[in-house]
Amino acid sequence: MIRGGKVLLAGWSLFLLAGFAVAASVSPDPQGFGTHQQFGLPPCTLRMLTGVPCPSCGATTSFAHFVRGEWPSAIRANGAAFVLAGVCALLIPWCWISMAKGRLWLVTYPERLLITSLLFLSGLFLLQWLVWVIA
Numbered sequence: 001m002i003r004g005g006k007v008l009l010a011g012w013s014l015f016l017l018a019g020f021a022v023a024a025s026v027s028p029d030p031q032g033f034g035t036h037q038q039f040g041l042p043p044c045t046l047r048m049l050t051g052v053p054c055p056s057c058g059a060t061t062s063f064a065h066f067v068r069g070e071w072p073s074a075i076r077a078n079g080a081a082f083v084l085a086g087v088c089a090l091l092i093p094w095c096w097i098s099m100a101k102g103r104l105w106l107v108t109y110p111e112r113l114l115i116t117s118l119l120f121l122s123g124l125f126l127l128q129w130l131v132w133v134i135a
Contacts, residue, residue: 003103009118013095016088018037023063023085032077035061055129056081080124 029035030072033053038041058078065074066085074082098105107113 001098001104004104005030006018006099013092016092016095019063019088020067024067026064028061028068028073028077031057031061032103033061034083035064053129053132055125057132059084060085078128080121080128083124084121088119117125 026035026038029037033047034043044054044057046052047057054132056078059081062074062076062079062081063085065077066072066082066089071082076086094105104110
C-alpha cells in the first residue's frame with residue numbers, strides 16, 4: 001500500500017471517531033428525533049411541512065443512543081442509522097488493521113464493496129422511510 005493510502009485510512013478512521021465523539025457530546029432527544037437541533041440546526045423541514053419524517057429523521061438521535069450502548073433506543077429512533085453506526089464502528093478497526101497489514105484487509109475489490117454498501121444503506125434508509133410513510 002502506498003503511503004497516501006495509509007494516510008487516507010488514518011484520516012478516515014479519525015473522521016469516524018470524531019463523528020462518534022460528536023454523537024457522544026449530545027443528549028438523545030426523548031422524542032426519538034430532533035437531537036441535531038442541539039447543534040443549532042433547524043427542525044426537519046420535510047416533517048414540518050408535511051408531517052412526514054425524512055429518511056434521516058432520528059439519525060443523530062440513533063447515533064447518540066448507539067455511542068451510549070442504548071441499542072434498542074437507537075433502533076427505535078432510526079434503524080437504518082443504527083446499521084450505519086455499526087458499519088462505521090467496524091470501519092475504525094478495519095482501517096487500523098489495513099494500515100498495519102499494508103493492504104486493504106479482506107477486501108479485493110474496494111470499488112465494488114463501496115457501491116454495494118452505498119446501495120444497501122440507501123435502500124435501507126428508503127425502506128424505513130416507506131414504512132414510516134405507510135404507518
